[in-house]
Amino acid sequence: TQLLEQSPQFLSIQEGENLTVYCNSSSVFSSLQWYRQEPGEGPVLLVTVVTGGEVKKLKRLTFQFGDARKDSSLHITAAQPGDTGLYLCAGEDAGGTSYGKLTFGQGTILTVHP
Amino acid sequence: NAGVTQTPKFRVLKTGQSMTLLCAQDMNHEYMYWYRQDPGMGLRLIHYSVGEGTTAKGEVPDGYNVSRLKKQNFLLGLESAAPSQTSVYFCASSLYRGLVTQYFGPGTRLLVL
Numbered sequence: 001t002q003l004l005e006q007s008p009q010f011l012s013i014q015e016g017e018n019l020t021v022y023c024n025s026s027s028v029f030s031s032l033q034w035y036r037q038e039p040g041e042g043p044v045l046l047v048t049v050v051t052g053g054e055v056k057k058l059k060r061l062t063f064q065f066g067d068a069r070k071d072s073s074l075h076i077t078a079a080q081p082g083d084t085g086l087y088l089c090a091g092e093d094a095g096g097t098s099y100g101k102l103t104f105g106q107g108t109i110l111t112v113h114p
Numbered sequence: 115n116a117g118v119t120q121t122p123k124f125r126v127l128k129t130g131q132s133m134t135l136l137c138a139q140d141m142n143h144e145y146m147y148w149y150r151q152d153p154g155m156g157l158r159l160i161h162y163s164v165g166e167g168t169t170a171k172g173e174v175p176d177g178y179n180v181s182r183l184k185k186q187n188f189l190l191g192l193e194s195a196a197p198s199q200t201s202v203y204f205c206a207s208s209l210y211r212g213l214v215t216q217y218f219g220p221g222t223r224l225l226v227l
Contacts (some may be wrong), residue, residue, distance in 0.1 A: 048215075
């Protein structure tokens with residue numbers, strides 16, 4: 001069974017601060033996805049990283065895939081109250097018969113105070 | 115397009131009762147998934163389907179059954195609900211496996227007393 005350890009579990013910061021969320025595993029993934037979930041709604045995909053060492057930017061969000069494709073990070077610059085939500089990482093099995101199954105991390109609840 | 119819809123949004127059951135959760139997607143997606151979300155545990159896959167008429171077990175299938183009689187619908191059944199099945203259930207769909215977006219429904223909140 002593949003596991004994804006996500007940290008921290010909770011993050012409470014002031015508007016304008018920077019933050020980083022980590023997603024670590026001992027398993028190799030073929031891709032790593034980051035989702036954001038708002039209360040009462042389902043997760044929504046933010047980004048998919050595929051290549052080891054890949055860096056993708058989405059406005060103030062920077063996503064990085066580790067060289068060995070076992071870990072990933074999400075960095076938010078100058079956080080805003082609108083960034084508040086649950087952030088989930090999800091790895092796609094590198095095996096051949098996974099049928100697109102995703103292994104999710106536990107999630108990081110981010111609260112950005114005005 | 116409505117995307118992925120789930121029915122009902124909220125339900126309270128007594129231990130031992132049965133119910134069916136309905137998921138519908140209008141994107142002509144081949145793959146559909148049922149997850150449960152519990153505090154501090156992320157999303158865990160219950161069952162999934164790779165096409166009409168096919169289903170397979172995920173990570174936590176015990177106590178649940180599924181059916182995919184039509185491509186656009188994926189049903190999750192609880193034959194005899196237990197308090198441990200209190201959770202938020204999410205359905206998702208994707209066009210194919212791998213490197214594709216999974217689109218999630220809004221969730222069904224289930225409380226088993």
